[in-house]
Amino acid sequence: MQKPAKTSPRKAAGKSLRNRIVVPLRTARSFFGHGVPNVDLDKLAGRLIVVEGADGSGRSTQISRLVSWLETSGHATVQVGLKRSSLVSEELDQAKRGNILSRSTWSLFYATDFADQLENSILPSLRAGFIVLADRYIYTLMARDLVRGTDMGWLKNLYGMALVPDAVFYLSVSPETLVQRNFAKDFALDYWESGMDLGLSRDMFDSFLKYQALMAKQFQKLQSTYGFNIIDGERSSDEIYAELQQGIETVLATKAG
Amino acid sequence: MTKTFAESGFSGRLIAVEGLDGSGKSTQIYLLKRWLETQGLKVFFSEWNSSELVKSATSKGKKRELLTPSTFSLIHATDFADRYERQLVPLLRAGYLVLCDRYIFTAFGRDVVRGCAPEWVRGIYNFALLPDLTFFFKADLAVSLQRILDGRPQLKYFEAGMDLHLSTDPYESFRIFQGRILEQYLSMSTEFNFHIMDANQPIEAQQSVVRELVSSKLQLSHFAADVTHARPMLAP
Numbered sequence: 001m002q003k004p005a006k007t008s009p010r011k012a013a014g015k016s017l018r019n020r021i022v023v024p025l026r027t028a029r030s031f032f033g034h035g036v037p038n039v040d041l042d043k044l045a046g047r048l049i050v051v052e053g054a055d056g057s058g059r060s061t062q063i064s065r066l067v068s069w070l071e072t073s074g075h076a077t078v079q080v081g082l083k084r085s086s087l088v089s090e091e092l093d094q095a096k097r098g099n100i101l102s103r104s105t106w107s108l109f110y111a112t113d114f115a116d117q118l119e120n121s122i123l124p125s126l127r128a129g130f131i132v133l134a135d136r137y138i139y140t141l142m143a144r145d146l147v148r149g150t151d152m153g154w155l156k157n158l159y160g161m162a163l164v165p166d167a168v169f170y171l172s173v174s175p176e177t178l179v180q181r182n183f184a185k186d187f188a189l190d191y192w193e194s195g196m197d198l199g200l201s202r203d204m205f206d207s208f209l210k211y212q213a214l215m216a217k218q219f220q221k222l223q224s225t226y227g228f229n230i231i232d233g234e235r236s237s238d239e240i241y242a243e244l245q246q247g248i249e250t251v252l253a254t255k256a257g
Numbered sequence: 258m259t260k261t262f263a264e265s266g267f268s269g270r271l272i273a274v275e276g277l278d279g280s281g282k283s284t285q286i287y288l289l290k291r292w293l294e295t296q297g298l299k300v301f302f303s304e305w306n307s308s309e310l311v312k313s314a315t316s317k318g319k320k321r322e323l324l325t326p327s328t329f330s331l332i333h334a335t336d337f338a339d340r341y342e343r344q345l346v347p348l349l350r351a352g353y354l355v356l357c358d359r360y361i362f363t364a365f366g367r368d369v370v371r372g373c374a375p376e377w378v379r380g381i382y383n384f385a386l387l388p389d390l391t392f393f394f395k396a397d398l399a400v401s402l403q404r405i406l407d408g409r410p411q412l413k414y415f416e417a418g419m420d421l422h423l424s425t426d427p428y429e430s431f432r433i434f435q436g437r438i439l440e441q442y443l444s445m446s447t448e449f450n451f452h453i454m455d456a457n458q459p460i461e462a463q464q465s466v467v468r469e470l471v472s473s474k475l476q477l478s479h480f481a482a483d484v485t486h487a488r489p490m491l492a493p
Contacts (some may be wrong), residue, residue: 036327037372087328088314090336101310102342104384108335112314112328119325156378161327 021074022250024131032138033160035121039041046126046161047114047251050137050228051244052219054169056181056192056211057233058240063135063170064240070131075252077081078125081135084148085116107145118162126163131252132233138162139170143218147211148198167251168228169244170219176213179205261387262349270475271386273360275442276394277435279404280456281463286358288464289471293354298480301348303340305359311336314385314406322414326371329415332355333364334381341385354480361385362449366441369433371421390474392407393446396456398436405431 029041051066052058063079066207072075073216083089092109101109125132138159145155175182182189191197194204195211262271270427274282286302293300306315315332318324324332325451345355361382367382368378405412406428417427418434444451452470454463471477 034374034377037327038326069319087318087323088332091310091314093312101339104338105335105342108331108381109311112335114326115327115331116323119327120323154380154383157377159491160377213336 022249022252023180024075027166031160032162032164032165033157035163036115036123039123044126044163045129046131047133048122048126048134049166049219049248049251050134050139051171051185052136052139052168052228053233054173054178054215055190057173057179058237059135059171060144061237062241062244063133065237066133066244067200070133070248071149075131076129077131077133078121079133079135080117082110082123082140083113085113085120087116088113103145103150107141107155107158110141114159116137122163134165137165137168139168139222139228140240143215143222146218146221147195147214154168155156166183167247168226169247170223170228170230171233171240172216172219172230172245172251173233175216176208177214179208182208199208259383259387260304261389263389266384267349267386267431268479269347269355270389270480271349271355271357271360272390272392272471273357273362273377273388274392274394275359275362275451275458276399276454277439277442278398279401281404281460282394282456283358284460285392285454285463285467286356287468290356291471292464292468293356293471293477293480294334296477296483297352298477298482299353299482300356301353302356302358302484303346305357305363306333306336308336308414309337311339312321318343322420324415325440326373326419329371329420330364330368330373333368337364337382338384348418350394352480354475355476357388360388360391362391362442362445368436370418370437387449390471391449391451392454392470393442393451394454394456394463395442397433398439401492402432402435409486410487427479429490458485 009054024045024047027047029044031041032141051059051063067077067079083092092113122132122134142155142159146152179189182193189204189208193211194208195214196204196207198207200210200214201207229236229247231240233240262269272286274286290300290302290403293420307311311332315336316333318328345357364382365375365378393435412427412431417431419427419430421430421434423433442451447452454466455490456463
C-alpha cells in the first residue's frame with residue numbers, strides 16, 4: 001500500500017508523474033447532521049477537498065493549479081463552487097441585482113443551490129471515484145449568514161445535509177491585502193464582498209475592510225467548531241501551492257477514521 | 258414550542274387550510290375569503306409555492322424532473338420564506354387577516370414522505386410562527402383521488418410522487434403517495450391543534466362550520482378596513 005510521501009511536495013509531484021499513481025484509500029464518511037436521503041455513504045469512493053477564503057485570497061488560482069497537478073498525477077478531478085447549480089443560479093443572480101430578498105430567503109436560496117450541487121454533482125462524482133475540489137463550501141455560506149445575524153443552531157441544522165469533506169483549507173488573508181488584490185485585479189470592490197447591504201459604512205472601502213474583518217472572525221469561530229486547516233494566504237502563490245499540495249497528498253494517502 | 262401570531266403580539270391573525278390535493282380546501286378558503294371581504298375586512302390570501310422569484314426555479318426543476326427530496330424541500334422553503342418575510346409578516350403586523358392555502362404542515366408531510374429527516378425539515382421552518390387557526394380537510398382518500406383524477410387526467414411527475422419510485426404507474430404512485438401524506442397529517446393533527454373538517458360533507462355544510470369557527474375564535478370587527486383608523490385619533 002502507498003505511504004504518505006516523505007519528500008518535499010514539489011519533488012513528490014514530480015515523482016508521482018514519473019512513477020506510480022496514488023490510489024486514495026477509502027475513508028469513513030459522514031454527514032454533518034441529518035444528511036440527504038437515499039445516499040449510501042460507503043459507495044463514495046472519491047475525495048472531497050474544500051478551499052475556502054475571501055475573493056482575492058487566491059482561491060481560484062490555487063484551485064486551477066491543483067486541478068492541473070491532480071490530473072497529471074492521474075486523478076479524475078471535478079470542480080464545484082457556490083452559485084453554479086443549474087437549478088437556481090440564474091434566479092439568485094436576478095435577486096442579487098435587485099437586492100430584494102429578505103434574510104431567511106437568501107439563506108435558503110443559497111442552501112438550495114448548494115443542495116443541488118451536492119446531490120447532482122458532488123455525490124455522483126464521489127461515487128465515481130473523482131477528486132472533488134470545492135471552491136468554497138458551507139463555511140462561506142454560514143459565515144455570511146452569521147455576520148448578518150442568522151442563528152447558528154438554525155444554520156447547523158440546515159447544513160447538516162452536507163457531507164463532511166476529507167480536508168478543508170482556509171486561505172487566510174488580511175482585509176488590507178484583500179483590498180489591494182481586488183483593486184489590482186478589477187480596480188473595483190464588489191458590492192456583496194464589501195457587505196454594503198449591512199450598512200456598515202457608506203464608504204465602500206471602509207465597508208469592505210469592516211465586512212472582511214467580520215467574516216474572518218466568523219471563520220475563526222467556525223474553525224474552532226469544524227477544525228479546518230488555516231493556510232497563511234499572505235505568502236507567495238508558490239509557497240501556498242506547495243503547502244496545499246502537501247496537505248492533499250496526505251489526504252490521498254491516509255486512511256481516515 | 259413555536260407560538261402563534263396572537264401569542265406573539267401580532268395584531269393580525271393567520272388562518273391556514275391543509276389537506277390532500279382534492280380535499281376541497283381551496284374552495285373552502287376561497288369562500289371564506291369572499292365572506293370576509295364582503296364584510297369590509299382587511300384580508301390577504303397567499304398560496305403555497307407562489308412567490309414570483311422562486312417560481313421560475315421551481316418550475317424549471319419540476320419540468321426537468323431534476324429535483325431531489327432535499328432540493329424539493331429547500332426550494333419550497335425558499336418560496337415560503339420569501340412570502341413569509343416580505344408579505345405575511347408585514348401584513349400581520351398591520352392587522353390583516355391572512356389566509357393561507359397550505360402552510361408549513363404541507364412541507365412537514367410531503368418532505369418527510371420523500372425521505373427528509375423530520376427534525377431537519379422542522380428546523381428549517383422554525384422561523385415561522387404558527388397559524389392562529391388551522392383547518393385540516395379530511396376526506397376519504399378515495400374521494401380526494403377521484404376529485405383529482407376526474408378533473409385532471411394527466412398527473413404531473415412530482416405531484417404523483419413519481420420521484421419516490423413507488424410504482425411505475427402514475428395513478429398507483431399517486432394513490433400510495435397521497436396515502437402516506439395523509440398518515441403524516443393525521444400524526445401531527447393534535448400537536449398543531451388542527452380543526453379537523455369532514456371534507457366528505459357538502460360544500461355549503463363545510464363552509465358554515467368554517468365561518469362559525471372563524472367568527473367564534475376571532476373578533477372580526479378588529480380587522481375592519483376602516484379608513485378613519487388610519488388617521489390619528491382626536492382626543493375625546
